[in-house]
Amino acid sequence: MIERALDNLIWELEWEKQNLHMLKASEQIIKTIISDGNYLVYHDTLMFNYICQAKCLTRENRFDEAIEALKKSYAHAVAWEEVRARAREKNEPLYYTSPILQGHPFYINALHVTGTSTATEDFQEYLTQPEFDPLREREDFIELTKL
Numbered sequence: 001m002i003e004r005a006l007d008n009l010i011w012e013l014e015w016e017k018q019n020l021h022m023l024k025a026s027e028q029i030i031k032t033i034i035s036d037g038n039y040l041v042y043h044d045t046l047m048f049n050y051i052c053q054a055k056c057l058t059r060e061n062r063f064d065e066a067i068e069a070l071k072k073s074y075a076h077a078v079a080w081e082e083v084r085a086r087a088r089e090k091n092e093p094l095y096y097t098s099p100i101l102q103g104h105p106f107y108i109n110a111l112h113v114t115g116t117s118t119a120t121e122d123f124q125e126y127l128t129q130p131e132f133d134p135l136r137e138r139e140d141f142i143e144l145t146k147l
Contacts, residue, residue: 020056023049036098040106043080047073047119055131067140070127074147077119084108084119120147 027049030042039046050073057066087094093105117125126132127145135141 018056020053020060023053023056027053033100034096034098035100038097039076039079040083040094040096041080041111043076043083044119047076047080047123049073050076051123051126055129058131058134061134063135063138066132066135067138067144070141070144073126074120074123074144077123080119123147 027046030039030046030049034042050069054066054069054073057063057069083094087106087108093107096102096104096106124145124147127141132141
């Protein structure tokens with residue numbers, strides 16, 4: 001029940017993905033509720049959140065911060081792939097360990113998956129979006145495209 005409420009709140013905050021303040025609020029809510037970093041499915045949420053933050057920061061010509069957001073996004077993409085692999089390998093639920101969600105299960109089979117790409121492949125696809133054109137010549141952005 002609390003996880004559904006968290007999902008609904010995050011969805012409402014991130015619905016308008018053009019608002020950096022809402023995106024940062026969403027990020028902070030997740031990090032507050034899952035204070036131990038065991039984000040499980042929220043790695044995917046944070047990956048997309050940081051992509052959207054990077055778009056906002058790029059529009060504001062805050063390129064260094066945009067690159068940092070993209071690095072965080074990639075880290076969450078990798079972590080999400082690891083969570084998915086671990087859940088499939090165990091073939092049983094994984095559990096949240098933060099105080100608020102302590103013992104709440106995450107079932108990999110409960111996810112509605114619409115594609116076949118991995119999180120890191122999705123990350124690479126996001127980098128091709130025109131919002132990131134101002135970053136394309138930067139060495140740190142080029143490095144991200146090679147991960």
